Amino acid sequence: MNLKKEFIEYFKSKGHVEIPSAPLIPENDPSVLFNTAGMQPLIPYLMGKKHPEGTRLCDYQKCVRLTDLDSIGDKTHHTFFEMLGNWSLGDYFKKESIEYSFEFLTKVLNIPIEKLAVTVFEGNEDIPRDEVSASVWKSLGISEDRIAYLGVDDNFWIAGETGPCGGDTEIFYFRSSEEVPEVFDPEDERWVEIWNNVFMEYQKGEDGKISELSQKNVDTGMGLERVVAVLEGVTDNYETSIWKEIIAKIEDISGKPYKGNETSMRIIADHIRTSVFISADDAGIVPSNTDQGYILRRLIRRAIRHAKKLEIDTNTEFLEEIAKVVIKKYENDYPEIKKNKDIVLNILKNERIKFNKTLEKGLKEFSKVLKQIDGKIINKDIAFKLYDTYGFPIELTKELAEESGLKVDIEGFNEKFRAHQELSRTSSAGKFKGGLASTGEAEVKYHTATHLLNAALKRVINKDVHQKGSNITSERMRFDFSCDHKLTDEEKRNVEELVNDWIREDYPVTVEEMKKTDAVKSGAEAMFLDKYSDIVTVYSIGDVSKEICGGPHVKHTGELGKFKIIKEEASSAGVRRIKAILE
Numbered sequence: 001m002n003l004k005k006e007f008i009e010y011f012k013s014k015g016h017v018e019i020p021s022a023p024l025i026p027e028n029d030p031s032v033l034f035n036t037a038g039m040q041p042l043i044p045y046l047m048g049k050k051h052p053e054g055t056r057l058c059d060y061q062k063c064v065r066l067t068d069l070d071s072i073g074d075k076t077h078h079t080f081f082e083m084l085g086n087w088s089l090g091d092y093f094k095k096e097s098i099e100y101s102f103e104f105l106t107k108v109l110n111i112p113i114e115k116l117a118v119t120v121f122e123g124n125e126d127i128p129r130d131e132v133s134a135s136v137w138k139s140l141g142i143s144e145d146r147i148a149y150l151g152v153d154d155n156f157w158i159a160g161e162t163g164p165c166g167g168d169t170e171i172f173y174f175r176s177s178e179e180v181p182e183v184f185d186p187e188d189e190r191w192v193e194i195w196n197n198v199f200m201e202y203q204k205g206e207d208g209k210i211s212e213l214s215q216k217n218v219d220t221g222m223g224l225e226r227v228v229a230v231l232e233g234v235t236d237n238y239e240t241s242i243w244k245e246i247i248a249k250i251e252d253i254s255g256k257p258y259k260g261n262e263t264s265m266r267i268i269a270d271h272i273r274t275s276v277f278i279s280a281d282d283a284g285i286v287p288s289n290t291d292q293g294y295i296l297r298r299l300i301r302r303a304i305r306h307a308k309k310l311e312i313d314t315n316t317e318f319l320e321e322i323a324k325v326v327i328k329k330y331e332n333d334y335p336e337i338k339k340n341k342d343i344v345l346n347i348l349k350n351e352r353i354k355f356n357k358t359l360e361k362g363l364k365e366f367s368k369v370l371k372q373i374d375g376k377i378i379n380k381d382i383a384f385k386l387y388d389t390y391g392f393p394i395e396l397t398k399e400l401a402e403e404s405g406l407k408v409d410i411e412g413f414n415e416k417f418r419a420h421q422e423l424s425r426t427s428s429a430g431k432f433k434g435g436l437a438s439t440g441e442a443e444v445k446y447h448t449a450t451h452l453l454n455a456a457l458k459r460v461i462n463k464d465v466h467q468k469g470s471n472i473t474s475e476r477m478r479f480d481f482s483c484d485h486k487l488t489d490e491e492k493r494n495v496e497e498l499v500n501d502w503i504r505e506d507y508p509v510t511v512e513e514m515k516k517t518d519a520v521k522s523g524a525e526a527m528f529l530d531k532y533s534d535i536v537t538v539y540s541i542g543d544v545s546k547e548i549c550g551g552p553h554v555k556h557t558g559e560l561g562k563f564k565i566i567k568e569e570a571s572s573a574g575v576r577r578i579k580a581i582l583e
Helices: 003-013 040-046 094-108 131-139 224-231 244-254 262-280 291-309 318-330 335-339 341-372 380-390 394-403 410-432 441-460 489-504 516-521
Strands: 056-064 080-089 116-121 147-150 156-158 163-174 191-204 210-223 467-472 477-482 509-515 535-541 545-548 563-572 575-582
Touching: 003 056, 003 080, 003 094, 003 224, 040 080, 040 210, 056 262, 080 094, 080 224, 080 262, 094 131, 094 163, 094 191, 094 210, 116 131, 131 147, 131 163, 156 191, 163 210, 191 224, 210 224, 244 262, 244 318, 262 291, 262 318, 262 335, 262 341, 291 318, 291 341, 318 335, 318 341, 335 341, 341 380, 380 394, 380 410, 394 410, 441 467, 441 477, 441 489, 441 535, 441 545, 441 563, 441 575, 489 563, 509 516, 516 535
Parallel strands: 116 147
Antiparallel strands: 056 080, 080 210, 116 163, 156 163, 163 191, 191 210, 467 477, 477 575, 509 535, 535 545, 563 575
16 A cells, blocks of 8 residues: 555545645745745645635655654654645634544544544643544544543643644554554553644734634644554564565675664665655755754764674665665655766765764774773773764674773763754754744744845856755845855845845735746746646745745835845855845
């Protein structure tokens, strides 16, 4: 069974329109490094903006989540995963949503009802207990003993600190060959969550007050990997058809069986699959020491370290060989995987060569450490430097130390490591907090300014300049574009003046919907054409700019103020970056 195909066909039969998966790297959203759920690219429409494809949508969305990075290696966690989702934008609500989910699970996937249980929101001082969802589940044959009422931590959703929010109902499957208990205990790990239906019916204001929304939305998410494991009757996700060829390739390269080597093989499989998808994204991410590039580098290097544990010769093209299996598996569903295949393989090759050299340097550094040690213990500072600078996992330092008759201050290392993690978490929380509430007046202005900047670069540099990515906050804009040279002072001055001329002209910003093919014929530009549905929104700024875009934008360019370039620098090979502000 092709679960993705079955899901899309079912919801199409219920009047939903399939929309393409958005890119992994969010466009104009500083709140996260990667798209973490299917709803993320739909934020403007969940806020009330009209979607060109209507009020019923469905898709399969590629996602990356980093919260469980340390759990990768167990049976169920993945950094990259695919999320199946269906949405109602002010159309149907709880009853129909639950009925659709139930019918798909029991009639299309033939999951027995006796293996299902659900949770619903128990309510709090602001919002009543969700008896509506509970009564729908009962009407479908779910017994009261199989319905658990849980609180805000489990069954309530809000992105960020303010904005649309509401209770949800989660559907669980009993993943065990043992007899199914009559009473559902959410703490019993044999019950695995397979689907989550979020009901956005409230708004949390800046003052903390909860009010009802005029447009009530449904947002659902079903993890493909987890449900395939359920359907194929396995408790290890990596034993499903999704991973079969990838694990087999690792077994072939290492000459070792999966059984007994599960942890390292799962990490290699997961990290290479994720690295392929990040590298193939049209945003042009390459390994670096910041943001998405840092994550990509960390994933590739961790895969290499675990390959060494399996005694794979890391000077061979093992990474690329495994990546080719991943590419073949996904290239028909995601066009960018096929289009950017050579880029992906080059990134993996270059990082592998670079890290092998770093490891060699690390081993030399370790030899120096041996000569400097006073006593029989490698202290926490040395252990952490080997980890942080040379990529040595503590296990490798411990192993090398034991070979030399030394011990490592593991406890001290763990203290430093926890402090490092806490610092990373704190900075990430500050840098990426936001969500539905993060599109304010300032962001809207900057969003419009990116269109003017794009148009100005085409006129000043050349018409083949194209946007490669952007990142907007309420304080500044960052714009990446294809360009083979550092901009001269004159070029920067001309770009800045041109944008400000257009702002002074106070051009109207107009919007229209049309077929994607007609939009392209009319000269409208798009950063990632594949991500858009067949019907698109086109924003025009006078006769200066015409782009396919999700918005939002100002009504007239005169609202923007004065545009000023703060910095122009390299982003990656063939890509430059401009940071600018509106005064």
